[in-house]
Structure formats: structure tokens, C-alpha cells
Amino acid sequence: MAVCVAVIGKDNSPLYIGGIGNDCSTDNELSRQWLVHTALDALEERLATSSSINANSGNSTAHTDLRDLYGYVTNTRIKLVLVTSSTSPSGSNIRDAEVRTALRRLHALYADAICNPFHLPGDQITSVKFDKQVKSLILNNV
Template sequence: MAVCVAVIGKDNSPLYIGGIGNDTSTDNELSRQWLVHTALDALEERLASTNTNNSGANSNTSRTDLRDLYLGLLYSTDTHKIYGYVTNTRIKLVLVTSSTSPSGSNIRDAEVRTALRRLHALYADAICNPFHLPGDQITSAKFDKQVKNIMVNNV
């Protein structure tokens, strides 16, 4: 089961961090932010290694790697698994799942990939709003509801 979803800007500033559950305490919010920010380190390492590999490779393999925006499992802890996705505009999407729940340990890679692609589509719809300023946090209630729907139903 997905615990947290984050949309991170080009400059690593959080544009949206949302979670599910009834616990909205400060400790829970801080732990979500900590998980997302530690995932950024792993995400940046993965992107740096991809760029280094592409510079020495031929053009066909670099095109293949650039088309696949899903970075897969970034890292896992005793209680969480963190997955990453990067858009063409270098917006980072992070999905945190619980590995302690019975359904959390059986999550397939295809389900996570689908959820992150849907999240990317929702993000694109949210920023296409003419009243949204690029780089600002996403405060849309509709976006929040749709993200929580993805978290509950897909992953």
C-alpha cells in the first residue's frame, strides 16, 4: 500500500507531498518529508550514473534509456520501499510504499510503474491550469483527491 507520494521540482524543492491515513500529526509529516528527501539523494545518484553511461554509449542505447522515465526501486528500509520517476523536464516523482503490510510486500514493479505514469499525467493536468504559476506548490484539491485515489486503488 502506498504511504506517500511526492512531486519534487527541478531545484529539489517539494511541489507536493501527500500521504494517506488518518494520522496527520507533525511527526508523521516529518517522517514523510524525511523519506522523500533521502530518496532524492538516491535519485540524484541514479540520474548521474545514467548520464555518465549515456555519454560513452552509442546513440541507440541512449535514446532507449531516455525514453524510460521510471527509475525503479531507489532503496528500501525495514518499513518502506521508495520508487522514483523523472519527467523529461527533470521533475521528480517519488512513491513510498509500506513493506510491513501484507499487501506492501507483494507489490509488482508493473503496478508501481503504472501508478507513477498516472501520477505524471495528473501532474501534467495540474500544471496546465492557466492560473498555476510554474514552480509553485500544487494546492489543488482535485489533484490531491486524484493522487489519493491512485494511492488507495493502484498500489
């Protein structure tokens, strides 16, 4: 299941990092940043080599012992990162399709969030509504 979600801006600055989790590796800000940072390197690498070929905002992955990291880059160079624990509670592996829908919905949420007239492009997303919606996405989707 998903434990952490991040939105990274054009210049690789974190716009939003949030997550749920009750184990020590994801429940604090610092370890989340670490996880997301790991994914960014993998993402950048893929972008550099295949930026023109990849159809829609390529899914790229990285793995650590306990976590799977999924990345998604939008046309506007916003990077969305989803961190899941390697196995879902039921024991089966998480399917790519599920991750893709989750990331797509996250992008929709992000597009809504920046339409807030009080949000300045490039600023961190502080919207409570966005936070709530992302958390429910994490809980329900994967």
C-alpha cells in the first residue's frame, strides 16, 4: 500500500510531501524526503535518456528493500512521486495499473490545487483540502 506521496516542482524543489504510515521509516518528514530524493535521481536519469520517446509522462521506478518508488513527470515538468511498501497487506504485489491511476488522480488533484487563486506558481502547496484529498487517495487507492 502507498505510504507517501510527493509533488516536486520544475526546479526540483518540493511542493508537497505528505504521507501516512505508522512505521518509523515513513512517519517523519526527513525520512520521506530521503525516499523521494532517491526516486528523483532515477527519474532524472530516465528523463535525460528518453524524454522525447516516452508517450505519456513515463512511469519510472526505483526499489529499496522495503519500498517501491514510482515517478510520473507531467508535460509541465512537475514530478509526482508515489512511495509504496513492497507488498500490499494482502500479500500480492501492487499492480502497475493501480499505481498509474493513482498517479493520474494525483495529477488531477494537483491541477485543481494550483487553480486556487491564492496559490502562487512555484510555492509549496499548503491547501488543507489538497492534503485531505491526497491522504484519502493514499488510503483508498493502492
